[in-house]
Amino acid sequence: MPVQNAEIAAMFDQTADLLEIEGANQFRVRAYRRAARTIDGLPEAVTAMLEAGENLADLPGIGEDLAHKIADIVGSGRFALLDKLKAELPGELDALATLPGLGPKRVKILYDLLGVRSLDDLRRAVAAGHVHELPGFGDITERKLGEALGRPVGPRRFKLAVAEAEAQALTGYLGESGGRVAVAGSYRRRRDTIGDLDILASSAQAATAGDRLAAYENTAEILAHGPTRTTVVLRSGIQVDLRAVPEESYGAALLYFTGSKPHNIALRAIAARHGWKLNEYGLFAGERRIAGTTEEEIYDRLGLAYIPPEMREDRGEIALAQAGRLPRLIALADMRGDLHVHSDWTDGTATIADMAAAARACGHRYMALTDHSRRVAMAHGLDPDRVARQGAEIDALNAGLKGFTILKGIEVDILKDGTLDLPDTTLARLDIVVAAIHSFFDLPRDAQTARMLRAMENPHVSIIAHPTGRLLGERAPYAIDMDRVTSAARDLGCALEINAQPDRLDLNDAHAHMARSKGVKLAISTDAHSVNAFQYMRFGIDQARRAWLGPDDVLNTRPLAGLRALLGRRAARAA
């Protein structure tokens, strides 16, 4: 099986971790991390790029040396430098460094002086009281490490929708004291999950915001509390970092704390090339502040078009902003319909009429009713007869609707062998066919990919729903070769879905970006099972913007006639 981009990125990240522990040149460490981000964000498989004769050294952050190393990894499946580092630093030292308060230097001290190689080793050393005697350690550090070891391991991430509810309550409370309050960080970049909330407060008495956060009723623990920065953990477990900044630095601080970190580093490098300095207080020429009140003036001064937060990942957006060629990103207002909707005919909670009314209340002009097919027995999936009867009900409803249309659709199951759960004769009578996998999640990668491709080859299939099957925090995506799936989607004229359910957000941003770069059309749909679920559309829009999608990339920005034309083009191949 060819080496995946994510595997190469993981190897480089681990190499960076271990190099750091060894005390290697920090810029060499950074080079590996940057290369890992580049590889991870590529729209195409590295193996395919090499086969096509492309020079990997042309990629940002990858030079001759790393290009050769990547080629070696692709050829052998192994990375010699990483193997060597693992031999020199056995155990799970990189995992140790994820504990709060432990970085590369202290991990090295623990390893050198106490032989600590794993979390269990450290647990024993703390219990034995050996840690506080080490240079650079003390009683407080030892106690905090003991506490951290007692908690579940791994950085906890929260779904965007969960973080949003928490953030809105908190900013409402903080805003009561006056001044501006904004949530920055990965929340503002609209990542699908959020590690912590970065909140910016600007007011005449800026420092009081920190005091208010410390006194917030949902604050469970105060980790740090200084004049400009306060860090707490809320009862929900979400960590909150609050920075209080003066009004004239608001834009610089918003830019800085929105990140991403690689984006900031790239901006600072541009500032440095002008002989300027960019920090969270402004853009400075010597002592003189030349920008900082707004993000816009900083981008402008650096010779860049304004980059929307969702694009700030250092995935090529800075070069586009320099050239004035940033794409016009899709917005919620562009959406004209929803193409994945359930009713109480299967596992939805509302009637078709009520769902249509709710979709219409969102400003939509159409919705595709796509209930489950018979294979999903638990949801009372539709057989051909019920599909026909449902179609009659939709005809009757449409006759009474003005300015809104219910499209006849189905979410048909993709069976284990890639055939579909309903006969072509049934599918042919529908306006739109959404196909999805709901079973056999653990097939081997090649088999799962072949299954998906076979389903896409059926010309009645308009859209593949939630193409990786992931449930955030609950179920990993099934093994599937998205490079091949997106290429097949392009070749076959089949669209892929960005499922807007906060638990799914599937395709994710990177895969949707890959699809867009190949010219594949996407549908952004809520998979609504209730009237309130149409509100989820905005989370799908978030991920679409992170994937650089514009209105033209998306099926359901089209007026109904335009949508029918696009769907018809696919169906015409069937005839």
Next chain:
DNA sequence: GCCGTTTTCGGCCCGACTGTTTTCAGTCG
């Protein structure tokens, strides 16, 4: 290890907070 409006070597983003120190290193974002 990368990279070039400082162009093939010598730089590489920058500041706050904590704990362990007694002027600062490490960590974090």
